[in-house]
Amino acid sequence: MKPANATIIDVIDETPSVRSFVFDLSLEFTPGQYVMVWVRGVDEVPMSLSDHNMITVQQVGDATSAIFELAPGDTVGIRGPYGRGFDINNPVLIVAGGVGAAPLAPLAEAAHGMGYDVLTLLGARTRDELLFQRRFEDAGEVMVATDDGSAGFHGRVTDLLDRGVVDRCIHSCGPEPMMYALLSMLDEQQRGNAQFSLHRYIKCGLGICGACCIDPSGACACVDGPVFYGSELAGSEFGRYRRGADGVRIRV
Template sequence: MRPKNARIVEIVHETASVRTLRFDLDLDPVPGQYLMVWVREVDEVPMSISYRNGITVQLVGEATRAIFDLEVGDSLGLRGPLGNGFVLSGDRILLVGGGVGAAPLALLGEAASERGMEVSTLLGFRCCNDLIFRERFERIGDLVITTDDGSEGICGRASAGLERLNPRDYDQIYLCGPEPMMADVIGRCRGMETKIQASIDRYFKCGMGICGSCAIDPTGIRVCVEGPVIRGDQLAGTEFGRYRRGPNGLKK
């Protein structure tokens, strides 16, 4: 698949280290799908789709720095939407996100709300300054916020918020965020693994299932094509929550 040229039509500074870029094209995604974002002369990196025409990027290293240097009118190359995306099912759903992991969940929650589903959301952030998409989640249902330092909502990790909700009240639970957080939530929802869908982060190179860089031990599930959304029961007994492989294939 050749990259499509996407011109930036809007840049929103969500926080000091998170920006949303809106493009001049409708990506028509399934919520949970991602793009391989080609930052010319720098790198090609995976980014979840946060709006029908946008991505939400956290500043991390070289490629994301280069994205932060772009202005309205500049362009990127986009391959996608790629991957499977979340499957909406049931009447009552719970979204659990951490940090920039809120990005694909916002699009998912809006799609669920449009279908008349009851949506509850639990979001964990380091502190109140990291909060993103509060209005988007409040518009579609109940929102519980946790912060590590207690500067907003419940003090503690997202799991502290889970103690206020009964996971068994929900038909389906959708996760996106730091892996320890997602592993912790799955661990607290024993017996519900088939009702959990988690968006997994691995090192993507090709984004088309060829290179094997993102394959999960020992199942071989290639996160870039069979994921990035993987059911909780398919993660049991795998590397998930224990280790992952870096760009050179070594465990880290």
């Protein structure tokens, strides 16, 4: 698939380290699906859609720094949307950490639009880094946790979970240690009800190159995911290691 040309029409500072880029393409998507964003002359990287015409980016390296340089009028190439998004199951529990809130804000809005009961546990390092808090509040109840205690509960977002909440249908995206801690709290039945969006190194996005294969099943995160049920991840590499650009294992 050739990338479609997209012109940036707005740039929004969401937090000190996260910006949203609104483009002039409107895409039909399921929350959790991603696009491949081609920053000409730099790299092509996967980004979740945070709205039908928007990506929300945390600056971590070369490609994301190049995206941060973009201004209204600049262009990128967009392929997708790709992959398996979230099934939206009621009652909804969203567990979001950091920039992992990007695919979950449109999920909260879609679930609210369907009349579902939405509870969000939103975590970040500090109050300033809480992403899309307002969007989640407009869709239902929100409980906040920050690592430094500057807003909400002082601690990890997974510390907000109690048994009653865990029995809801979990939809999660965030740092892998956070999601792994969450998976570890669930029994077999609850794992079958919980979905996690994985970040793996994605090159082709088409299930061809093998860069994103998950041990031991060989499922491709790019087409079989990035969203997987907990029952599919139990006993896999999830929470232990992933592979970098060269295919070598990296501890998560």
